[in-house]
Amino acid sequence: xxxxxxxxxxxxxxxxxxxxxxxxxxxxxxxxxxxxxxxxxxxxxxxxxxxxxxxxxxxxxxxxxxxxxxxxxxxxxxxxxxxxxxxxxxxxxxxxxxxxxxxxxxxxxxxxxxxxxxxxxxxxxxxxxxxxxxxxxxxxxxxxxxxxxxxxxxxxxxxxxxxxxxxxxxxxxxxxxxxxxxxxxxxxxxxxxxxxxxxxxxxxxxxxxxxxxxxxxxxxxxxxxxxxxxxxxxxxxxxxxxxxxxxxxxxxxxxxxxxxxxxxxxxxxxxxxxxxxxxxxxxxxxxxxxxxxxxxxxxxxxxxxxxxxxxxxxxxxxxxxxxxxxxxxxxxx
Amino acid sequence: xxxxxxxxxxxxxxxxxxxxxxxxxxxxxxxxxxxxxxxxxxxxxxxxxxxxxxxxxxxxxxxxxxxxxxxxxxxxxxxxxxxxxxxxxxxxxxxxxxxxxxxxxxxxxxxxxxxxxxxxxxxxxxxxxxxxxxxxxxxxxxxxxxxxxxxxxxxxxxxxxxxxxxxxxxxxxxxxxxxxxxxxxxxxxxxxxxxxxxxxxxxxxxxxxxxxxxxxxxxxxxxxxxxxxxxxxxxxxxxxxxxxxxxxxxxxxxxxxxxxxxxxxxxxxxxxxxxxxxxxxxxxxxxxxxxxxxxxxxxxxxxxxxxxxxxxxxxxxxxxxxxxxxxxxxxxxxx
Numbered sequence: 001x002x003x004x005x006x007x008x009x010x011x012x013x014x015x016x017x018x019x020x021x022x023x024x025x026x027x028x029x030x031x032x033x034x035x036x037x038x039x040x041x042x043x044x045x046x047x048x049x050x051x052x053x054x055x056x057x058x059x060x061x062x063x064x065x066x067x068x069x070x071x072x073x074x075x076x077x078x079x080x081x082x083x084x085x086x087x088x089x090x091x092x093x094x095x096x097x098x099x100x101x102x103x104x105x106x107x108x109x110x111x112x113x114x115x116x117x118x119x120x121x122x123x124x125x126x127x128x129x130x131x132x133x134x135x136x137x138x139x140x141x142x143x144x145x146x147x148x149x150x151x152x153x154x155x156x157x158x159x160x161x162x163x164x165x166x167x168x169x170x171x172x173x174x175x176x177x178x179x180x181x182x183x184x185x186x187x188x189x190x191x192x193x194x195x196x197x198x199x200x201x202x203x204x205x206x207x208x209x210x211x212x213x214x215x216x217x218x219x220x221x222x223x224x225x226x227x228x229x230x231x232x233x234x235x236x237x238x239x240x241x242x243x244x245x246x247x248x249x250x251x252x253x254x255x256x257x258x259x260x261x262x263x264x265x266x267x268x269x270x271x272x273x274x275x276x277x278x279x280x281x282x283x284x285x286x287x288x289x290x291x292x293x294x295x296x297x298x299x300x301x302x303x304x305x306x307x308x309x310x311x312x313x314x315x316x317x318x319x320x321x322x323x324x325x326x327x328x329x330x331x332x333x
Numbered sequence: 334x335x336x337x338x339x340x341x342x343x344x345x346x347x348x349x350x351x352x353x354x355x356x357x358x359x360x361x362x363x364x365x366x367x368x369x370x371x372x373x374x375x376x377x378x379x380x381x382x383x384x385x386x387x388x389x390x391x392x393x394x395x396x397x398x399x400x401x402x403x404x405x406x407x408x409x410x411x412x413x414x415x416x417x418x419x420x421x422x423x424x425x426x427x428x429x430x431x432x433x434x435x436x437x438x439x440x441x442x443x444x445x446x447x448x449x450x451x452x453x454x455x456x457x458x459x460x461x462x463x464x465x466x467x468x469x470x471x472x473x474x475x476x477x478x479x480x481x482x483x484x485x486x487x488x489x490x491x492x493x494x495x496x497x498x499x500x501x502x503x504x505x506x507x508x509x510x511x512x513x514x515x516x517x518x519x520x521x522x523x524x525x526x527x528x529x530x531x532x533x534x535x536x537x538x539x540x541x542x543x544x545x546x547x548x549x550x551x552x553x554x555x556x557x558x559x560x561x562x563x564x565x566x567x568x569x570x571x572x573x574x575x576x577x578x579x580x581x582x583x584x585x586x587x588x589x590x591x592x593x594x595x596x597x598x599x600x601x602x603x604x605x606x607x608x609x610x611x612x613x614x615x616x617x618x619x620x621x622x623x624x625x626x627x628x629x630x631x632x633x634x635x636x637x638x639x640x641x642x643x644x645x646x647x648x649x650x651x652x653x654x655x656x657x658x659x660x661x662x663x664x665x666x667x668x
Binding site for chain 2: 031057062063065067068069070071072073074075076077078079080081083098099102103107108109110111112113114115116147148150171172
């Protein structure tokens with residue numbers, strides 16, 4: 001029997017592009033602005049072809065002025081537009097940290113509710129491409145520290161495709177972190193894929209012995225580890241946080257009440273990172289459910305080194321997840 | 334009309350009314366700031382507070398060139414801009430008190446006055462932080478083909494910030510309707526212009542971005558108004574941004590915590606001799622457009638307006654602590 005093909009093969013990069021394209025078509029207030037998003041096609045080729053379709057007013061190349069074009073995005077949002085601002089990497093976003101933290105995150109509050117800022121800021125994040133110490137960090141957890149903004153970390157094709165529109169509909173600033181190792185990831189996406197909620201974590205794999213809490217590129221390492229562990233009769237539940245602020249702790253607390261063990265997998269640095277926040281919430285909300293101390297597998301506390309073997313060592317890896325879970329489960333099973 | 338008196342030509346009456354309006358605004362600012370200083374001493378107002386005495390001609394002169402649809406982005410020394418833009422003294426004073434009736438619901442205080450009705454996008458307490466926002470507001474207007482401009486005030490201290498240069502470049506590159514107004518009061522907090530800038534002529538920096546710029550005596554209301562009108566009409570003509578440098582001076586300390594070790598008393602006194610309000614009063618009297626009685630009546634009205642503002646602030650409510658975390662995210666979805 002011939003089944004009607006209702007999915008389409010595409011990369012993560014294409015899924016983001018489709019999300020931008022759909023938003024541009026749906027709402028003329030939406031425009032994309034950033035360094036090399038137009039004629040170059042985007043540093044990671046996300047916006048390739050969009051200039052031809054929408055023109056230079058809506059696919060707007062900017063100078064290397066992160067602070068000014070992020071601030072201009074905030075101003076345009078205040079002026080009734082729905083800007084998508086692309087920053088090449090999270091490290092460059094630090095040049096616009098003033099605008100993100102001091103303006104985007106504060107305007108609504110400082111003005112007593114008068115001026116909300118409906119801006120979306122997208123940027124690449126994460127290591128794994130040998131881009132060394134100024135292009136590879138994972139600062140999404142650090143941004144998640146800031147009240148007033150939302151922090152999304154789409155890992156799957158569905159989320160890359162579906163979270164952007166919801167972010168654009170949000171009245172407040174939303175930061176979207178795209179792990180740069182995911183852009184080439186290929187998969188099947190339903191042809192009618194569309195907007196998805198940005199408020200909830202999702203269980204990507206069910207299990208009973210341990211809960212792996214993760215997001216971004218680490219999701220796939222965690223799923224791979226869970227797959228291998230299942231051969232040893234260890235069933236890991238894998239939770240994709242999807243959004244780091246607001247953090248949906250109910251989903252992982254509920255999972256822990258079933259599995260009684262938690263491992264947090266996060267590319268970001270351990271000290272003061274989002275993994276520390278998650279761990280603290282587990283202590284507050286599920287302490288008596290735990291059969292073992294919470295464990296964290298994080299990025300090594302080092303500026304990202306260039307050589308492959310050191311970079312691999314600096315990032316969470318499948319083997320580390322497996323050995324950590326095995327030790328936890330075996331030691332007090 | 335009194336019998337036997339020649340009726341005043343209509344344009345003269347208009348000019349006099351207009352001048353009285355501007356004088357009223359400058360005096361209102363001066364008296365308002367005086368009251369704020371007093372209330373700060375009696376601890377009714379807290380936090381950082383920066384007063385505008387001496388610079389009144391800049392805000393009042395520039396505001397004459399704006400329409401109700403234009404946007405204003407200001408600095409943390411913005412009581413004067415807010416008053417001159419037409420935000421009520423009551424709601425500004427209530428904001429100083431931190432009361433719910435304040436223009437920012439008490440959440441902002443002296444440095445963060447906001448008002449949607451007059452499109453006043455805030456006092457910004459990060460030097461230079463408002464410039465990119467102004468560029469974006471103007472971008473939205475240009476793209477949406479709305480015939481309005483964004484007026485962006487900043488001090489000369491801001492020109493040392495990268496955001497100034499990035500914003501000038503972007504506004505010129507995209508030919509955006511921004512009226513940049515540099516309030517050059519010679520000191521970035523306590524650091525003199527010559528100690529912080531290799532090039533002290535600020536209009537020269539605008540030239541570097543192909544932005545037309547004019548320096549004007551910021552102590553001369555008529556000169557500021559004239560230059561602002563000219564600059565604003567150029568901006569409205571679609572030829573991109575214009576910068577106006579208003580050379581002015583603040584009579585008071587930088588903030589309420591400043592012992593003023595960095596400037597000579599004689600310098601302050603010399604500038605006070607060029608008080609924009611006193612010289613405007615002198616000018617109007619010379620032109621026969623202001624009598625002592627009128628001035629006296631004006632002062633009385635201002636005193637009442639300020640008394641009302643203080644009473645309004647005193648009677649205001651504290652926001653319930655249960656609402657502490659409101660306005661971190663919107664209560665509503667946007668359309």
